[in-house]
Amino acid sequence: MPLHRFYTAPGVFTAADKKAISERLTKHYTNNGLPAFYVVVIFLEVPDDSILVGGEPSPKFVRVVSQHLARTMPTYEHKQRSVNALEAAFAPYVKERGLDWEIHIEEVPRDTWHLNGIVPPMPGTDAEKEWVKANRALEYQL
Amino acid sequence: MPLHRFYTAPGVFTAADKKAISERLTKHYTNNGLPAFYVVVIFLEVPDDSILVGGEPSPKFVRVVSQHLARTMPTYEHKQRSVNALEAAFAPYVKERGLDWEIHIEEVPRDTWHLNGIVPPMPGTDAEKEWVKANRALEYQL
Amino acid sequence: MPLHRFYTAPGVFTAADKKAISERLTKHYTNNGLPAFYVVVIFLEVPDDSILVGGEPSPKFVRVVSQHLARTMPTYEHKQRSVNALEAAFAPYVKERGLDWEIHIEEVPRDTWHLNGIVPPMPGTDAEKEWVKANRALEYQL
Numbered sequence: 273m274p275l276h277r278f279y280t281a282p283g284v285f286t287a288a289d290k291k292a293i294s295e296r297l298t299k300h301y302t303n304n305g306l307p308a309f310y311v312v313v314i315f316l317e318v319p320d321d322s323i324l325v326g327g328e329p330s331p332k333f334v335r336v337v338s339q340h341l342a343r344t345m346p347t348y349e350h351k352q353r354s355v356n357a358l359e360a361a362f363a364p365y366v367k368e369r370g371l372d373w374e375i376h377i378e379e380v381p382r383d384t385w386h387l388n389g390i391v392p393p394m395p396g397t398d399a400e401k402e403w404v405k406a407n408r409a410l411e412y413q414l
Numbered sequence: 415m416p417l418h419r420f421y422t423a424p425g426v427f428t429a430a431d432k433k434a435i436s437e438r439l440t441k442h443y444t445n446n447g448l449p450a451f452y453v454v455v456i457f458l459e460v461p462d463d464s465i466l467v468g469g470e471p472s473p474k475f476v477r478v479v480s481q482h483l484a485r486t487m488p489t490y491e492h493k494q495r496s497v498n499a500l501e502a503a504f505a506p507y508v509k510e511r512g513l514d515w516e517i518h519i520e521e522v523p524r525d526t527w528h529l530n531g532i533v534p535p536m537p538g539t540d541a542e543k544e545w546v547k548a549n550r551a552l553e554y555q556l
Numbered sequence: 557m558p559l560h561r562f563y564t565a566p567g568v569f570t571a572a573d574k575k576a577i578s579e580r581l582t583k584h585y586t587n588n589g590l591p592a593f594y595v596v597v598i599f600l601e602v603p604d605d606s607i608l609v610g611g612e613p614s615p616k617f618v619r620v621v622s623q624h625l626a627r628t629m630p631t632y633e634h635k636q637r638s639v640n641a642l643e644a645a646f647a648p649y650v651k652e653r654g655l656d657w658e659i660h661i662e663e664v665p666r667d668t669w670h671l672n673g674i675v676p677p678m679p680g681t682d683a684e685k686e687w688v689k690a691n692r693a694l695e696y697q698l
Contacts, residue, residue, distance in 0.1 A: 275477065279598050287463035287471075295469035308468035312477055312516065314421050315464035321571035322599035326592035326691065327579035329571075335559065335596055338668075341518060351668045352675075359673050367673065372692075374596065376625060377668035384480075384493045384519035389501050389509065391494075407468065408514075417619065429605035429613075437611035450610035454619055454658065456563050457606035483660060526622075526635045526661035531643050531651065533636075549610065550656075 274301060275312045275339045276358070281331035282317045289365045290315050296361040305396070307404045310342055310387075325372075334366050336375040341382045343395060351377070416443060417454045417481045418500070423473035424459045431507045432457050438503040447538070449545045452484055452529075467514075476508050478517040483524045485537060493519070558585060559596045559623045560642075565615035566601045573649045574599050580645040589680070591688045594626055594671075609656075618650050620659040625666045627679060635661070 294313035387409040393399035399412040436455035529551040535541030541554040578597035671693040677683035683696040
């Protein structure tokens with residue numbers, strides 16, 4: 273469910289960075305009871321001339337577009353905690369390296385969301401717990 | 415209108431696969447009265463290390479992000495039928511090859527949507543029928 | 557805030573085109589009081605076989621996905637003016653070259669949006685004016 277797209281210039285992150293960022297993001301969600309395999313991270317690299325901020329090529333800028341489907345964030349405080357948590361997850365690879373970044377999280381309704389053709393179980397259900405354990409989509413009784 | 419972005423590792427789909435997937439998706443919408451040229455499919459390939467699921471590089475995973483603008487899906491049943499239809503369209507290239515996939519459809523309001531600078535005609539209007547026939551955007555009387 | 561993603565085949569835009577398009581888009585927003593550095597433009601190029609319209613590879617088609625976070629467009633007229641302004645900004649590089657294009661603007665709630673870890677100031681506030689002047693995110697009293 274959470275889908276995180278990172279837009280950067282080439283070489284901003286190494287393969288090891290990408291793995292670490294995605295592991296740290298994944299941990300945030302598994303700590304909140306979600307299956308690990310819900311957490312998808314995609315790094316999209318474009319040439320230096322193809323990522324521009326205020327009209328200037330900006331190879332030291334990281335734009336993150338996150339989408340949440342499995343859980344809603346009912347309050348402003350909840351939303352701030354979530355975006356802070358994501359930023360903390362990638363901070364060692366972004367903030368602590370002096371890069372600039374921008375992020376927003378979109379809340380997408382879950383009613384058109386499928387994993388391997390299956391409607392993902394509702395939050396906190398037994399079926400969701402089975403998905404956590406198996407770490408993959410399983411058929412279940414709706 | 416429908417915009418379908420497929421995120422994959424390199425080489426998951428051949429050029430012929432991409433054409434077939436987009437043709438099959440297009441047929442789903444033209445069967446529902448939409449102009450063929452509304453159906454845009456974009457394949458975004460990232461290196462194996464840049465698409466991660468649950469913290470692991472996942473070159474056999476396909477993430478589809480779909481957006482609908484021309485039609486709304488008023489009920490849950492309608493939404494399920496739509497996502498099922500999309501999954502059926504790409505099943506021969508994804509499910510039947512043993513790949514994992516995830517999809518969601520976003521409904522985007524049509525009031526900021528233009529094709530070649532023109533506000534697309536409302537569903538079922540004569541103007542829309544002309545667009546179907548011409549298979550391109552035409553000026554029309556609002 | 558405004559995030560503009562341009563999906564094209566390779567070579568549709570030169571580096572100079574990309575700079576000019578992003579400068580012209582930036583000017584639209586700075587004319588409306590926004591900080592220049594809010595305007596992010598990302599060009600995503602995919603091979604000719606990977607951008608398809610109605611089932612056909614379409615290397616002369618430009619798909620723009622825009623997102624607004626800092627300002628809302630309260631009326632239909634406002635929305636039309638905005639999308640027209642964006643189209644005018646890239647017209648010399650798209651319409652005037654005989655390319656086809658499609659655009660929509662998504663309005664994304666600002667309550668999960670951070671720049672360098674900071675909640676962006678509300679429209680028209682003194683803090684926002686400071687951001688305009690500095691052209692970067694600054695800590696401020698909420």
